[in-house]
Amino acid sequence: MTTTAGHPVREAATAQPAPGRPPRLRDRRLAVAFISPAMLLLLTMSVFPLLWALYLSFTDYSATGNAPASFVGFANYAEILTSPEVHQRALTTLVYVVGAVGLQTVLGFGIAYLISRRTHGRGLLTTLFLVPMMLSPVVVGLFWRFMLDAQFGVVNSFLVSLGLEPVEWLTRQRTAMLSLIVVDTWQWTPFIMLIALAGLTAVPKYLYEAASIDRASEWFRFRNITLPLVWPLLLIAVMFRAIEAFRLFDLVYILTNGGPGSSTETLSFHVYKVAFLGFNTGTASAYGILMVLVVIVLAQLYLRYLNKLKEG
Amino acid sequence: MAISVDEAVPAPPVPDDARRARRRGGTGRAVVEVALLTVVAVAMLFPVLWMLETSIKEGQDIYAVPAKLFGFDVTLDHYKDVFVAPGGGRSDLSVALLNSVVVAGSSTVLATLLGVPAGWAYSRFTLKGEKDQLFFILSTRFMPPVVVVIPIFLMYRSLGLIDTQLGLILIYTAFNVPFTIWMMKGFVDEVPSEYEDAAMLDGYTRLQAFWRFTLPLLVPGIAATAVFALIFSWNEFVYAIFLTSSQEVRTAPPAIAGLIGGSTVDWGLVAASAVVFALPVLVFAYMVRKHLVAGVTLGAVRR
Numbered sequence: 001m002t003t004t005a006g007h008p009v010r011e012a013a014t015a016q017p018a019p020g021r022p023p024r025l026r027d028r029r030l031a032v033a034f035i036s037p038a039m040l041l042l043l044t045m046s047v048f049p050l051l052w053a054l055y056l057s058f059t060d061y062s063a064t065g066n067a068p069a070s071f072v073g074f075a076n077y078a079e080i081l082t083s084p085e086v087h088q089r090a091l092t093t094l095v096y097v098v099g100a101v102g103l104q105t106v107l108g109f110g111i112a113y114l115i116s117r118r119t120h121g122r123g124l125l126t127t128l129f130l131v132p133m134m135l136s137p138v139v140v141g142l143f144w145r146f147m148l149d150a151q152f153g154v155v156n157s158f159l160v161s162l163g164l165e166p167v168e169w170l171t172r173q174r175t176a177m178l179s180l181i182v183v184d185t186w187q188w189t190p191f192i193m194l195i196a197l198a199g200l201t202a203v204p205k206y207l208y209e210a211a212s213i214d215r216a217s218e219w220f221r222f223r224n225i226t227l228p229l230v231w232p233l234l235l236i237a238v239m240f241r242a243i244e245a246f247r248l249f250d251l252v253y254i255l256t257n258g259g260p261g262s263s264t265e266t267l268s269f270h271v272y273k274v275a276f277l278g279f280n281t282g283t284a285s286a287y288g289i290l291m292v293l294v295v296i297v298l299a300q301l302y303l304r305y306l307n308k309l310k311e312g
Numbered sequence: 313m314a315i316s317v318d319e320a321v322p323a324p325p326v327p328d329d330a331r332r333a334r335r336r337g338g339t340g341r342a343v344v345e346v347a348l349l350t351v352v353a354v355a356m357l358f359p360v361l362w363m364l365e366t367s368i369k370e371g372q373d374i375y376a377v378p379a380k381l382f383g384f385d386v387t388l389d390h391y392k393d394v395f396v397a398p399g400g401g402r403s404d405l406s407v408a409l410l411n412s413v414v415v416a417g418s419s420t421v422l423a424t425l426l427g428v429p430a431g432w433a434y435s436r437f438t439l440k441g442e443k444d445q446l447f448f449i450l451s452t453r454f455m456p457p458v459v460v461v462i463p464i465f466l467m468y469r470s471l472g473l474i475d476t477q478l479g480l481i482l483i484y485t486a487f488n489v490p491f492t493i494w495m496m497k498g499f500v501d502e503v504p505s506e507y508e509d510a511a512m513l514d515g516y517t518r519l520q521a522f523w524r525f526t527l528p529l530l531v532p533g534i535a536a537t538a539v540f541a542l543i544f545s546w547n548e549f550v551y552a553i554f555l556t557s558s559q560e561v562r563t564a565p566p567a568i569a570g571l572i573g574g575s576t577v578d579w580g581l582v583a584a585s586a587v588v589f590a591l592p593v594l595v596f597a598y599m600v601r602k603h604l605v606a607g608v609t610l611g612a613v614r615r
Contacts, residue, residue, distance in 0.1 A: 045482060
């Protein structure tokens, strides 16, 4: 092989067909060029705002006032963490998250199990069940508000025709929370069902066949084959729903507006009131940052677990 | 799988009687299961049917006590009200629906343009801290919108983006990009990278290989991803209500929610506008039903 000027023999021998810079370096540049626009957008629209909120959380800034923000240290955080109002909202949120996600999990998995045992009409059933999940929370909230109306709501109409007392669903403290949980469950049970169904249909048939040759009981099969194989995927769905429920705002806003009193005010809703009705931007920012911390912890758990599932 | 010794020992043949009994038990059980599924299906679909029914009912039948399931007077007036203003001309709702088309459409195009190349790059190259980057990207999607909207509101106020469609398009793009990247990474993973390697051996650059050989294979995946992004922005409410206020700019969700603001609520109109608003979503969702699991988990779970 003859060497061209400036090119040592060894490099020419291993050179790629494409001329110019080594491919690996060009690949890296291409990757940077392809990824950075998206990253830049996320940095300006997600990270920068959160950093700004972090800064504001240490000030007494008010979005309506003309006074410049002055530094108040951790006062906002101390106020939030010691406020009985906030504790109350945290408890409300917890009740809501546990109640709604718990109910969705049980129902969603139950429905998925029933569907997975059918051989006919599975596709149709699944498609029909998924309708609530695809609707906007605005549509869902408005419509249930109409159905739960104390005077002309169809739910009370049913109750009366069954000989029961009508219920003031959205204007009594206990039933308002219950209504919120029921509506959220109506909308999101399909989500759990969809993912549980994906897990159930992925269970290899031969395991069941082996078990039935061994005359294993139905319960044994469920307990030792179905559940262990579906559980990891189900847990993903549950964690996902828990994060979503924790940050819920729109359904509360439409359905109950936090009321009656503050009985259905979740943390998200309370942040909104502090920020946009009270205009305590500094306090609201501290409040929001604390919520973000919770979400980050939950999201990290979720992603770690997801990663483990993918690798395992 | 652990099976204990007793269970593993083959059992004596089952007598005919018992087998028949079990089969009968089996059909009985199947009947119960089908009945249960029917009850659940009715409970799930009733609100949707009720919404459809309310949207075509005459005014007085909507407020009838007890509620009229059947035998009501049918009218299409509510649908007319969605599109036509009382005095003629275009109604506020139709303007809002059009705004929704513009905002959701543009943000979907932008998110796709930004997300597809990034998803491809994350799939094809091993990058420093790639896993952390991907985690970070998805984490931004989990932020509570009510919290993010506080600094975004201040930011937009100083940039003059409050109550503009551009503002909404930008924030919707930002919230769809993480989803697009994760979803597309999954689709690119399914296309063998050998195609690109082969093309590069033929003298194409990496970029040409991506453009000519991988991208055409990704088109169905890109379409599905874009449809989900479209649904997410179409349905979005929180940013819309805080960042826009005027009639000319606001999208359909706040406009529909605004219908219940007054002292009297025209539920027929609410139902009709909800149907008009939700119908495209259901059609689109049906089109991408094969990818629903990946779509609704933001591209995290793939089957």
